[in-house]
Amino acid sequence: MAGVAARRHVGNLVSPPFYRFVLGPARRRRRAANTSLMETERWPFERQRALQEQLLRRLLAEAARTSPWYRERLPGEADLAHFGLDDLRRLPILERKDLQDHVEQITGTGRLASGVGENQSSGSTGTPVRIYQSREYFVWHAAETFRGLLMCGPIHPWTPRAYFWGNALQSREHRGLSGTVHDIMVNTLWFDAFSLRRDTLPETLRRLRAYRPRLIVGYMSIVMEVARALDRPLDGLDAIQTTAETITPQDRSVIESGFGAPVFNRYGTNEVGTIAQECHLHDGLHVVMENNIVEVVGPDGRPLTTPGAEGDVLITNLRNFATPLIRYRLGDVVRLGTDGCACGRGSARLESVIGRTSDIIVSPAGVLLHGLFFLKLFYGAPVLSFRVDQETPERLRLRVVPAARYSDEVRQRITSQILAHGDPRFEVVWEIVDEIPRSAAGKYRVTVNHVPRVTVARTETTPPAP
Numbered sequence: 001m002a003g004v005a006a007r008r009h010v011g012n013l014v015s016p017p018f019y020r021f022v023l024g025p026a027r028r029r030r031r032a033a034n035t036s037l038m039e040t041e042r043w044p045f046e047r048q049r050a051l052q053e054q055l056l057r058r059l060l061a062e063a064a065r066t067s068p069w070y071r072e073r074l075p076g077e078a079d080l081a082h083f084g085l086d087d088l089r090r091l092p093i094l095e096r097k098d099l100q101d102h103v104e105q106i107t108g109t110g111r112l113a114s115g116v117g118e119n120q121s122s123g124s125t126g127t128p129v130r131i132y133q134s135r136e137y138f139v140w141h142a143a144e145t146f147r148g149l150l151m152c153g154p155i156h157p158w159t160p161r162a163y164f165w166g167n168a169l170q171s172r173e174h175r176g177l178s179g180t181v182h183d184i185m186v187n188t189l190w191f192d193a194f195s196l197r198r199d200t201l202p203e204t205l206r207r208l209r210a211y212r213p214r215l216i217v218g219y220m221s222i223v224m225e226v227a228r229a230l231d232r233p234l235d236g237l238d239a240i241q242t243t244a245e246t247i248t249p250q251d252r253s254v255i256e257s258g259f260g261a262p263v264f265n266r267y268g269t270n271e272v273g274t275i276a277q278e279c280h281l282h283d284g285l286h287v288v289m290e291n292n293i294v295e296v297v298g299p300d301g302r303p304l305t306t307p308g309a310e311g312d313v314l315i316t317n318l319r320n321f322a323t324p325l326i327r328y329r330l331g332d333v334v335r336l337g338t339d340g341c342a343c344g345r346g347s348a349r350l351e352s353v354i355g356r357t358s359d360i361i362v363s364p365a366g367v368l369l370h371g372l373f374f375l376k377l378f379y380g381a382p383v384l385s386f387r388v389d390q391e392t393p394e395r396l397r398l399r400v401v402p403a404a405r406y407s408d409e410v411r412q413r414i415t416s417q418i419l420a421h422g423d424p425r426f427e428v429v430w431e432i433v434d435e436i437p438r439s440a441a442g443k444y445r446v447t448v449n450h451v452p453r454v455t456v457a458r459t460e461t462t463p464p465a466p
């Protein structure tokens with residue numbers, strides 16, 4: 001363990017100058033966005049709304065220019081110039097199905113701009129979606145992510161932190177000599193959230209303890225597994241940022257007492273970045289109004305406004321001009337909070353995120369697999385939606401709604417990936433269905449474990465900044 005402790009020591013020496021003199025100057029646009037977000041979060045609610053309105057008009061004009069899909073659905077140029085936030089409700093809702101079937105039409109020429117990257121949904125519905133994101137989106141996403149970390153305490157970009165995050169691809173960047181050097185420079189200890197196993201948890205805990213992070217960032221489900229395995233709190237830990245799903249008071253108390261530090265819940269997705277995050281008062285989640293317009297609608301599609309009301313969340317991302325997402329239904333259910341907060345931040349708030357749960361699948365060999373593992377396997381497959389039920393320790397039932405090009409070959413490929421990357425002892429049973437039902441509580445779930453205990457979920461996989 002001396003290795004991990006030494007890494008932190010070296011990281012503490014080299015990381016601050018690395019950020020100050022190398023990364024910082026290279027990230028001029030991101031720094032400007034950081035500075036801007038630190039100012040606007042203190043603006044009163046109405047002023048933040050005015051900023052949203054301005055950004056919305058810009059987004060709509062850009063969407064009308066580049067996207068054939070929106071050109072048909074948006075009002076003319078003259079109307080857009082006066083378009084207000086309250087007019088948004090007149091625009092059609094963008095369903096995941098629309099995005100799945102028409103992403104190229106929705107994107108149009110937006111994908112041709114320089115710096116555009118491809119991303120995939122991390123949604124909770126088991127409906128994989130691919131989108132494009134613009135350079136401006138990445139800059140503001142990085143800035144909002146950093147501001148989210150600052151809400152957890154007085155941290156610097158070089159504050160030592162540990163991540164329980166990501167898939168094999170992202171984790172590859174953290175392996176080997178180059179991965180270790182990179183992680184030392186940015187003062188980070190990385191645990192691949194898809195490879196945690198119950199039998200190696202003690203080793204994970206020893207490394208974590210030796211590293212002494214001041215901040216831990218991770219998927220709620222995985223962080224909870226780690227918290228349960230801890231026999232005493234971590235020394236020197238200031239905060240734990242969990243990526244949001246439904247976090248019950250019980251979950252929170254398990255994590256906080258296990259680690260000995262407060263939990264800050266964050267709600268985000270790959271498609272639109274951070275939607276909302278808790279401040280140190282832990283009284284609901286502050287909406288990132290500078291980047292996303294959040295609407296909460298009832299079953300009839302009408303916006304709800306009363307604090308405490310529950311409904312579907314629709315997001316309009318104000319920073320992505322590649323695949324514009326306007327009134328995009330994520331498939332999550334949230335509860336509205338009140339505006340303003342005793343912390344002084346002026347944003348709207350969500351009281352809680354309700355419909356975002358899935359279970360951890362525990363393989364016969366003790367590998368912990370959460371919803372994202374399966375979402376990755378289905379990415380790009382001709383499947384409209386799916387759900388995984390663990391019926392016994394060995395048996396997984398995969399329910400799929402097939403798309404046009406679905407074939408036996410798809411079934412065999414995904415099954416063999418589950419056996420290769422999950423556990424060869426799984427028995428995988430496939431079932432073709434017309435629809436994946438919501439649960440009684442209106443929740444979509446990617447994974448349902450009928451065997452053991454932990455109820456958990458997944459959120460986004462976009463690499464965290466800084």
Ligand SMILES: [Zn+2]
Nearest residue numbers: 279341343345
């Ligand atoms: Zn607050």
